[in-house]
Amino acid sequence: MSAAFHIAHRELASFFRSSIGWVVIALFLLVSGVWVAFATLRPGEPASLRVFFGASQWLLLVVAPAISMRLLAEEWRSGTIEPLMASPAGDWAVAFGKYLGAVGFLIVMLLPTLAYVALLAAVSDPEYGPIITGYLGLVLVGMTYIAVGMWMSSLTSNQVIAFLTTLFFFLLLWLASSEGARLLGPPWSDALYTVSIGLRVSDFAKGVLDTGHIVFFLAVSLLFVGLTVASLEVRRWR
Amino acid sequence: MIEVEDVHKKYGSLHAVRGVRLSIRAGQIVGILGPNGAGKTTVVRMIAGTLPPSAGRVRIAGLDAIAETQRVRRKLGYLPESNPLYPEMRVADYVSHRARLYATPHTADAVARALKRCWLDDVATRRIGQLSKGYRQRVGLAAALVHEPEILILDEPTTGLDPSQIAETRELIRSLAGDRTMLIVSHILPEVEKTCDRIVIFSSGTVRADGSPAELMQQAPGRTIVECKGDPTQAITGIAGVDAVSTEKTSDAWIRAYVQTKPGAHVRESIGRALVQANLPLRELRDETVSLETLYLRLIQSEDDA
Numbered sequence: 070m071s072a073a074f075h076i077a078h079r080e081l082a083s084f085f086r087s088s089i090g091w092v093v094i095a096l097f098l099l100v101s102g103v104w105v106a107f108a109t110l111r112p113g114e115p116a117s118l119r120v121f122f123g124a125s126q127w128l129l130l131v132v133a134p135a136i137s138m139r140l141l142a143e144e145w146r147s148g149t150i151e152p153l154m155a156s157p158a159g160d161w162a163v164a165f166g167k168y169l170g171a172v173g174f175l176i177v178m179l180l181p182t183l184a185y186v187a188l189l190a191a192v193s194d195p196e197y198g199p200i201i202t203g204y205l206g207l208v209l210v211g212m213t214y215i216a217v218g219m220w221m222s223s224l225t226s227n228q229v230i231a232f233l234t235t236l237f238f239f240l241l242l243w244l245a246s247s248e249g250a251r252l253l254g255p256p257w258s259d260a261l262y263t264v265s266i267g268l269r270v271s272d273f274a275k276g277v278l279d280t281g282h283i284v285f286f287l288a289v290s291l292l293f294v295g296l297t298v299a300s301l302e303v304r305r306w307r
Numbered sequence: 308m309i310e311v312e313d314v315h316k317k318y319g320s321l322h323a324v325r326g327v328r329l330s331i332r333a334g335q336i337v338g339i340l341g342p343n344g345a346g347k348t349t350v351v352r353m354i355a356g357t358l359p360p361s362a363g364r365v366r367i368a369g370l371d372a373i374a375e376t377q378r379v380r381r382k383l384g385y386l387p388e389s390n391p392l393y394p395e396m397r398v399a400d401y402v403s404h405r406a407r408l409y410a411t412p413h414t415a416d417a418v419a420r421a422l423k424r425c426w427l428d429d430v431a432t433r434r435i436g437q438l439s440k441g442y443r444q445r446v447g448l449a450a451a452l453v454h455e456p457e458i459l460i461l462d463e464p465t466t467g468l469d470p471s472q473i474a475e476t477r478e479l480i481r482s483l484a485g486d487r488t489m490l491i492v493s494h495i496l497p498e499v500e501k502t503c504d505r506i507v508i509f510s511s512g513t514v515r516a517d518g519s520p521a522e523l524m525q526q527a528p529g530r531t532i533v534e535c536k537g538d539p540t541q542a543i544t545g546i547a548g549v550d551a552v553s554t555e556k557t558s559d560a561w562i563r564a565y566v567q568t569k570p571g572a573h574v575r576e577s578i579g580r581a582l583v584q585a586n587l588p589l590r591e592l593r594d595e596t597v598s599l600e601t602l603y604l605r606l607i608q609s610e611d612d613a
């Protein structure tokens with residue numbers, strides 16, 4: 070387990086050693102900040118960050134694959150996976166450590182947005198419950214995006230392919246669970262609504278803390294971390 | 308220390324390693340030599356536990372390299388062929404990261420020791436990407452040995468270095484040996500000839516020769532040069548130890564004969580006697596010195612011809 074934490078620590082630090090980490094954070098803060106400034110900090114608007122959480126869910130669709138695309142694809146490309154796989158760390162520690170590092174980066178990226186909460190509190194009297202659940206929802210959805218993105222990254226040595234396959238995976242899922250569900254109707258729509266990320270995130274933004282949603286995001290994340298381990302094993306045996 | 312037991316590796320229809328057997332004692336410095344594509348790297352990857360064999364077994368200090376891979380990996384230090392490193396990391400941070408992956412006790416001391424042994428003290432805080440290739444090679448070596456492995460595997464450790472860096476890296480490798488078992492993979496003969504006390508020559512996925520440089524020289528077929536007035540072929544052919552004779556005319560109309568001999572055969576005396584009996588005036592009769600390089604080239608060429 071300690072090897073996983075060392076890998077996570079190296080991974081997290083590497084985001085800040087290269088320009089990618091700073092660029093991703095800057096772009097996320099710029100777009101979300103503009104969104105909050107124009108849609109929330111206006112006279113007559115409710116004192117909530119629901120707009121920010123809704124927008125961030127979509128921003129994460131692009132930002133999370135940008136975080137996850139290099140996790141293993143870059144290791145394959147540069148060959149640094151070889152000393153890692155020759156170490157006693159094991160494939161679970163490699164996959165879990167990299168995942169933890171990327172999730173750590175996601176949390177660091179979200180931390181400056183607490184300024185929006187402070188700003189809201191300075192000009193109004195917001196309800197903190199939906200803000201806390203909203204952040205929890207964002208972290209959980211980000212974790213899911215990153216887990217899927219890491220699996221895609223384990224399948225290729227090309228970061229662009231890892232980015233695009235993750236992005237299109239979630240765009241297809243969104244299309245299927247919205248337009249697809251409407252077109253197909255019951256009973257298919259029930260199954261498609263179950264995998265709808267948007268519906269679950271909107272509950273969090275409203276302040277609804279549903280353990281079913283939490284279990285869903287954690288289970289999907291764990292599944293894709295497990296698939297990443299399988300992918301590492303397969304590559305080793307090929 | 309290292310037992311490679313009838314190991315095979317197949318990649319689809321490509322049979323890259325075919326029944327390799329090796330037994331390496333503790334403390335030996337072994338050079339794995341062969342042309343590109345001979346299967347050397349595949350074999351060391353199977354020893355390092357990063358690649359499972361298709362058949363056969365690798366045991367390290369009595370442990371199965373696959374079934375007990377975690378314990379085996381702790382005993383190994385591995386520098387892969389292209390020396391992959393994280394260019395954005397600082398030298399000391401990277402060596403420390405590798406030490407932690409191996410759960411090395413007293414990490415700070417171990418890192419300081421590795422940096423000192425690899426002459427990296429002066430660049431410890433520099434980013435790896437800013438270093439010359441020679442320095443990066445030393446970083447790879449420091450990272451491979453920071454956990455004090457019993458076995459050090461170095462795959463093409465001087466590839467891409469300039470001559471002064473090559474000399475420097477060879478000196479460093481020799482200084483790192485100590486009581487450690489070392490495997491040095493190379494396709495360059497002087498690389499292993501100068502560093503190793505045992506050489507294993509690979510070609511087409513099999514071991515073609517194995518022994519100390521002196522033992523390998525014994526295995527090498529020899530060549531004796533004869534210069535006489537008249538064709539000596541008839542007189543020489545049939546002498547025990549002679550494989551083949553070829554001749555050419557010299558500029559002053561004498562005949563120079565090249566006599567191929569079996570490994571370890573000493574035929575000069577018999578040739579001299581045969582030429583005297585044949586009444587052929589003789590002005591030169593000498594054994595040609597066979598270098599390890601000649602043997603190596605003959606071994607890999609004979610495989611190519613087969």
